[in-house]
Amino acid sequence: MSSAAAVAGLGIKDLGFVYFDAHDDLDSPDVNENGYFDAMGLSMLRGESWKTLMNTVPGHHPMELRDKFVYCGLRDLSEVQRQRVADVGMDVIWGDATKKVDFKAALEAVLERKNFSPSLVHLDLDVLDESLGNVNDYPSPGGLHEEELVACLGLVLKKVTPTSLTVCSFDPDTGDGDKIAKIGIRTIITFLKGMQETKALSGNN
Template sequence: MMGDVSTSVRFRLLEVPYDSGHRDARHGAGPGALVAAGAVERLGARGADVAHGRVELDRPSGFTIEAATGAEVMRRVAEDVAAHPGRVPVVLAGNCGVTLGVVAGLRAAAPERRVAVLWFDAHGDLQSPSTSASGFFDGMGFAMMGGRCWQTLAASVPGFVPLPDERAVLVGGHDLDAPERALLDEGGPAWLSVADIRAGRTGEVLDRVAAYADAVHIHVDLDVHDVSVAPANSYAAPGGLLPEEVRETVAAALARLPLASATIASWDPTCDVEHRMRDTGLALVDLLARLAV
């Protein structure tokens, strides 16, 4: 598992350059910047075959409805993933909700496969329209994956079924609202906190999840990292994980389950400092290339 990737591994690196319906702006500028910095080459550096694609919506720039456009992006991602069943999707995304489309596309291609999701994020993304004070659609992405909100929109994504809580883990969440904490405390998705990771509890949580899954999706909102590294975006908050802690947790997961797919999301290049968060994201690409089997 820890050796060089086999040349039989076939990746699909997919750019999804949208943030709240706007292309190549704010977080949506992150995917293209990672590609410009060498993400495709890094993914293929150990001999893997990498196909490179980009999601484009068939609509002019201008007025958009965040939820409708967000769901359209999810559908396009699901369709792309399902159309390339022999490839491991590595998705560079502006918004976190794209992961719903990735996992739905995997299920459309292989309905019997049980994919767990490790959701690395400073935030829970477990809000709903009834609990969110901001109404930010992407702050509901993990809740939507679990079937807790936006059920009609979610059902429009090909292959979507709600993710069972036993296959869902919030990793490194440290800037949570009271309703999100209540959900986690009352038996929602597992929560592997920063304190849990530093106390050595990673293995027991991952073992529990692996018992219910055949493969794992690694979702990393780059703001799971502490702001001392560099702010990933304008929502970044202190108290996060260090890059080596994120990578060690990803490696621990991939020692238990094969990589089904991955998302690296929500990097706003204008918030970065000396390219430190960009390079942190690229180091994750390197790790995925090394550990995929």
């Protein structure tokens, strides 16, 4: 949801997406099983759901989200949700609880194959592996560890021109608030410093 709002505010038609999230956010009300509104953010952005509501958002225009979109760490999906991701045709770097995934190498391969600039960077902290603690009510195994996330975001700064960073879905009351907050703060500060160093973020922005 936060990224859908950011897209409307940015007003960039050819915007790319680097999407760190354990969940696809492509649900529509027709397939959603728990009423969780944030699970519908990308379907709203695509113009598939909540059309009347989204038409009231200044700057909103439906986007295809096919050629310049990559998920990293996606894993906690139902079979219906997996099929929706396949149908839309985004690039995906899947998280996997049964084997080690080299997230940085896989992401680098995608970012070298396509031009994602300019790009919105979406960071849902539940992309972190559940062994690090509860980010929210939807932890899952097979995600990124802290150093992997920092490394992947550093790679994004080298390969993509970021326009914004949205950070979402952190609930400090789920049991591991202080630990996750420290990881999140470190990640955000590192990314913003990198944006300054690459001139993607200046004192005038």
